[in-house]
Amino acid sequence: METKIFQAEELAYAAELLKRGELVAFPTETVYGLGADALLPESVKQVFQVKGRPSDNPLIVHVADFKMTEPFVDKYHPLTEKIVQHFWPGPLTLIFPIKKNSLSAVVTGGLSTAAFRMPDNKITIDLIKKTEAPLVGPSANTSGKPSPTTAQHVFHDLKGKIAGILDDGATQIGVESTVLDLSGEVPVILRPGAITKEQLEAVLQTEVLLDKHLVKESETPKAPGMKYKHYSPDTPVVMVRANDWEQAIAWAQQEQQRVGMLAGPAVGEKFATEDRYIFEDDTVEAATRGLYSGLRALDEAGQSDVILTQVFEESELGAAYMNRLKKAAGQKYFEKN
Incomplete structure (x- = not known):
């Protein structure tokens, strides 16, 4: 397979590829994501195959606006509106309980919850809109290795394995989004990121917990990046x-x-x-x-x-x-x- 690097003006073609079930990497403010239509289970399965990623790892669903979460979410936390108003679009992923069978188990890792994010990148927001579906978007790299912060990093890892890469230069933040679990009563950070515990507590005026549990290889994580060892180069x-x-x-x-x-x-x-x-x-x-x-x-x-x-x-x-x-x-x- 030839892997093409697309510029912003080729966005419509990139969206067509996604609609056809192909994989296209996309830029965000955090790292580059490996995109597939979240509503096409066979495409999502390809994401795991291409990355060499364990299939028990849930995927983050990227949306163009908050309304896109509504067909899937069973119940929103009372603080959701305040959080979304302050932090979306942005490097904050939110976990909600979802409606039964609203998303494939391939996306959720078989859990009754799913993770959603609205990235702060205009090109990718436009890509999601043109695809007319939410996109899964784990980091566009070989699983367990350092995440990609440029299109060239993606090309190095996935050349010949995916249809294309939408290039928007280097990412601004450089590490993955904060993951905030809103499926229980108290908000819990499962993965720290650029949106900090202190920022969340200042806006919400309530305590936000920080889960420091390191997930073993035999456990199913509730969010990506919770394993004991991850993001590792071959050199110690x-x-x-x-x-x-x-x-x-x-x-x-x-x-x-x-x-x-x-x-x-x-x-x-x-x-x-x-x-x-x-x-x-x-x-x-x-x-x-x-x-x-x-x-x-x-x-x-x-x-x-x-x-x-x-x-x-x-x-x-x-x-x-x-x-x-x-x-x-x-x-x-x-x-x-």
Whole structure:
């Protein structure tokens, strides 16, 4: 199969392919999604096959407006209207109980709930409208590997496996959306993202819980990205605390390990390593935007035996960054002797 890269003016053709049951990757503000018509179970099955993704993993359903959720949702949480008004379109996925048989079990992972999101990307909103159906959209990459933040990342992973990729440049945020479970009485964040617990609580004026449970391989997750290890390159990743860089690099050299560094300019300028990917600046925003690109670049360069990576405080956006980094590293920090 030839995989075409489409520009915005070719959007109508991309929508036609989706209607025919083909797979087309699309841009969002978070990462690129692997699109299929959510109402065509055979197309959705192809998503799992192409990604090599476990079929128990539920998929997020992408909609062009809130009204598109109505044929599927059985009951909305009382806070839904306030949440949608403040955070949609945007990097926030909402989980609701759904009407029986309204969505295929291939989409829901066999659960009685489903996840919905309205992405903050005009091209993709127009794509959904032209397709005249909601789209599933897991990250458009090989399952378990770093998610794609450019069309070129998607092409690298899925060339020859999907019909096309709608290109809208690099994503602005760089990690997947916050997943908020609204199927119970109390809102619970199942996956942290750019919409933080603090932001949600400020708008809702009520407590929002944070589920820190790591799903084992044998368990069925309620939302994507809940597995213990995920987003991992082939090269081992080790997290390094602020005061441990010197010792970490010395350890790697002693072990004759070629070091790849993923960090901000302050760390990058202080320590020379064989291969480096330096974030745009020292903020957590820059680190979050560059995390997946950096892991991919260092891994694909093949010049490192280990990737040493900068950590950030686990608050606000740092919670999302560290959630992804910990899984990429299999929870492994450099530990002093």
